[in-house]
Amino acid sequence: MPVPSVPASRPPARGRGLNFGLRQAIIVAAGLVLWQVLVQVSGVSPLLVPSPLAVVRKFMEHLGNGELLAYTQATLQILVSGVGLGILVALVMTGLSVVIRPIRDVVVTAAAMMNPLPAIAVLPLALLWFGIGPGAVIFVVVNSVVWAMALNANVGFETVPVQLRWVGLNLGLRRWRLIRDVYLPASLPYILTGIRIAWAYGWRTVIAAELVFGALGSQGGLGWMIMIERYNLNTDSVFAGLGSIIVIGLAVEWLFNLIERVTVRKWGMTSTG
Amino acid sequence: MAPPASIGSDGVVTGPGAGKAEVAHAKLGVAGVEIQFEIGKHAHLAVAETSFSVADGEKLILLGPSGCGKSTLLKAIGGFIRPSRGEILLDGIPVREPGPDRMLIFQEFGQLFPWKTIEGNIVHALRAVRGCSAGEARDIAARHLEMVGLLPDRHFYPHTISGGMKQRVAIARALAVDPAVLLMDEPFGALDAQTREVLQRELNQLWAKTRKTIVFVTHAIDEAVRLGERIIVLTAGPGRIKAVFANPCAESYLADFEGDPAGAAELRKEIRGLLEQRPARGIGG
Numbered sequence: 001m002p003v004p005s006v007p008a009s010r011p012p013a014r015g016r017g018l019n020f021g022l023r024q025a026i027i028v029a030a031g032l033v034l035w036q037v038l039v040q041v042s043g044v045s046p047l048l049v050p051s052p053l054a055v056v057r058k059f060m061e062h063l064g065n066g067e068l069l070a071y072t073q074a075t076l077q078i079l080v081s082g083v084g085l086g087i088l089v090a091l092v093m094t095g096l097s098v099v100i101r102p103i104r105d106v107v108v109t110a111a112a113m114m115n116p117l118p119a120i121a122v123l124p125l126a127l128l129w130f131g132i133g134p135g136a137v138i139f140v141v142v143n144s145v146v147w148a149m150a151l152n153a154n155v156g157f158e159t160v161p162v163q164l165r166w167v168g169l170n171l172g173l174r175r176w177r178l179i180r181d182v183y184l185p186a187s188l189p190y191i192l193t194g195i196r197i198a199w200a201y202g203w204r205t206v207i208a209a210e211l212v213f214g215a216l217g218s219q220g221g222l223g224w225m226i227m228i229e230r231y232n233l234n235t236d237s238v239f240a241g242l243g244s245i246i247v248i249g250l251a252v253e254w255l256f257n258l259i260e261r262v263t264v265r266k267w268g269m270t271s272t273g
Numbered sequence: 274m275a276p277p278a279s280i281g282s283d284g285v286v287t288g289p290g291a292g293k294a295e296v297a298h299a300k301l302g303v304a305g306v307e308i309q310f311e312i313g314k315h316a317h318l319a320v321a322e323t324s325f326s327v328a329d330g331e332k333l334i335l336l337g338p339s340g341c342g343k344s345t346l347l348k349a350i351g352g353f354i355r356p357s358r359g360e361i362l363l364d365g366i367p368v369r370e371p372g373p374d375r376m377l378i379f380q381e382f383g384q385l386f387p388w389k390t391i392e393g394n395i396v397h398a399l400r401a402v403r404g405c406s407a408g409e410a411r412d413i414a415a416r417h418l419e420m421v422g423l424l425p426d427r428h429f430y431p432h433t434i435s436g437g438m439k440q441r442v443a444i445a446r447a448l449a450v451d452p453a454v455l456l457m458d459e460p461f462g463a464l465d466a467q468t469r470e471v472l473q474r475e476l477n478q479l480w481a482k483t484r485k486t487i488v489f490v491t492h493a494i495d496e497a498v499r500l501g502e503r504i505i506v507l508t509a510g511p512g513r514i515k516a517v518f519a520n521p522c523a524e525s526y527l528a529d530f531e532g533d534p535a536g537a538a539e540l541r542k543e544i545r546g547l548l549e550q551r552p553a554r555g556i557g558g
């Protein structure tokens with residue numbers, strides 16, 4: 001039998017050579033340099049593809065005059081209230097399904113039906129019900145997160161190890177104290193995954209809503225900014241808006257990782273440790 | 274039809290059943306308990322009519338082969354399973370649901386809350402059961418961690434400690450709550466042989482100090498003889514009491530765990546003989 005030239009198992013990618021974060025930074029920097037060079041060499045119109053330097057300049061300009069922060073704040077306000085409300089509703093529904101079993105069937109069935117529906121599809125309905133304004137977008141965001149969150153929390157609650165449940169009962173914990181002291185912390189890995197998914201759904205939904213329906217509130221958000229700047233052919237500003245969305249997404253990802261590190265990882269509740 | 278009585282190795286005649294009055298006045302009474310599981314349309318009899326009682330401060334062993342219904346019986350005492358017939362009485366009062374007066378310790382290591390430190394697990398139990406203040410709970414927790422030798426490790430999380438340490442914490446937590454009866458379901462069964470022996474000795478020492486009422490389930494004859502004051506032997510298919518032994522070596526093992534007191538070998542042999550007999554009606558299930 002020929003000796004395989006590739007070792008059967010490689011050490012994990014993160015462990016080799018340069019630190020993974022450093023390697024990622026190098027890749028991003030190389031990409032930016034390549035982009036700059038291509039723009040200059042090809043002579044493409046800045047109306048179609050601006051150079052990264054122009055984008056950064058615009059980004060700093062929007063940041064400096066406070067516009068970018070105002071747009072970001074408008075988007076995040078809707079997003080945080082929508083996602084927060086959605087998570088709360090989902091947790092209450094899941095908690096109730098532990099105490100009252102028939103509620104569980106209702107929640108699981110509703111979640112299974114609503115989950116495949118792209119959340120943005122109910123925006124027209126929300127506009128009918130709530131009128132044009134942040135209320136409609138918050139409703140859409142709540143709807144986009146609540147079902148994914150409920151499904152995850154439900155799986156978490158259903159898979160609480162029987163020993164932990166019994167210890168809780170043994171200590172005389174019942175109903176909401178049992179949920180608070182045992183079910184919630186025991187299903188935290190699932191709940192955090194649910195929050196990640198909820199955030200991602202909500203984030204996409206709110207930007208899409210702003211793009212499609214423009215400034216729904218008194219003040220437009222990042223999606224609105226991108227639409228306006230496109231209308232005015234300020235392509236570098238469009239790119240700056242997209243860049244802001246990426247930066248915020250990365251920051252939130254970092255925050256989630258931090259939360260996991262100081263909770264479920266520290267407690268050995270993840271399979272990856 | 275009453276099963277035959279047997280003669281324990283100390284010569285005391287003991288019957289498998291206990292009198293109604295005796296059961297009612299004991300610390301813990303198991304009165305005519307029968308436990309059936311419904312599996313689809315079939316009813317599987319896990320524990321046949323069983324009666325016995327546990328005196329205050331007694332360390333009782335339920336010994337029997339795997340699958341004979343020991344865990345099922347213990348869970349019923351804990352209030353986690355409802356008997357199909359009969360009653361379980363704690364201080365004469367029927368048991369209806371789980372409660373901190375009967376703390377159950379499992380064989381599995383996953384009985385500590387992973388999100389709480391060793392100390393946090395005990396503090397949480399104390400606050401849940403007794404509603405003490407955080408400071409008071411930490412004091413009581415420290416006392417019990419000291420007893421199992423884990424005070425220096427109190428700030429560790431469960432996933433960072435060994436199986437033996439986890440079982441010690443579970444025991445410390447159960448004792449801290451100060452239950453009327455401590456129920457132990459093969460708590461050392463998943464440990465390596467050395468650690469198991471260490472914990473068996475520690476349990477004897479703890480019991481000598483506290484004289485807590487304990488019902489300890491095991492399938493190991495050796496463990497039963499070293500730990501039990503009284504040993505109830507169960508047979509399988511369905512589980513029923515075969516014999517009850519007053520252990521003549523109990524005090525010797527408390528004083529010298531490694532010793533080989535007179536009568537221990539005979540007792541082990543007699544129990545082994547009982548367990549090797551084929552059940553009268555064949556092995557069910």
Ligand SMILES: Nc1ncnc2c1ncn2[C@@H]1O[C@H](COP(=O)(O)OP(=O)(O)O)[C@@H](O)[C@H]1O
Nearest residue numbers: 310312319338339340341342343344345346558
């Ligand atoms: N939840 C259950 N449902 C159905 N049968 C069970 C259940 N738990 C235990 N049994 C059966 O009851 C019998 C006794 O089980 P168990 O009490 O766990 O035995 P032991 O602890 O003595 O090994 C076994 O035949 C087992 O298969």
Ligand SMILES: [Mg+2]
Nearest residue numbers: 343344345459
């Ligand atoms: Mg068992």
